[in-house]
Amino acid sequence: MRTDPKQEAQMKARVEKQNELSRMFQKIFDLPEGKLVLSELSKMCRENSPTYVDQNPYGTAYREGQRSIILGINSHLNRTFNQPKQGEAKL
Numbered sequence: 001m002r003t004d005p006k007q008e009a010q011m012k013a014r015v016e017k018q019n020e021l022s023r024m025f026q027k028i029f030d031l032p033e034g035k036l037v038l039s040e041l042s043k044m045c046r047e048n049s050p051t052y053v054d055q056n057p058y059g060t061a062y063r064e065g066q067r068s069i070i071l072g073i074n075s076h077l078n079r080t081f082n083q084p085k086q087g088e089a090k091l
Contacts, residue, residue, distance in 0.1 A: 025076035038073070045070035 028034045042048065046063055047070045053059030 019079075019081060022076040022079040023081075025073060026079075029073070029077055038077075041070055041073065047071070047074075 029038050045066045047067060051060055051063035051067055053063065
């Protein structure tokens with residue numbers, strides 16, 4: 001089954017946009033100041049803390065929402081990009 005060239009181009013554009021965004025995250029958070037901010041965000045967003053609030057599902061949901069922010073940032077920071085090997089064509 002062949003894909004529609006228009007859909008394929010849109011998908012490629014979305015992927016490239018996400019790759020560029022991830023590169024920006026990596027560039028910013030690789031700076032000494034960015035590492036300091038990331039550390040503070042980790043604490044503020046409860047990255048490594050329990051999010052459960054006893055008998056308060058809304059409190060738990062709120063904390064999970066906070067945590068999703070730092071997890072999203074880390075997703076960009078941990079993203080790797082396929083680099084063509086020397087002599088290989090870039091598709």
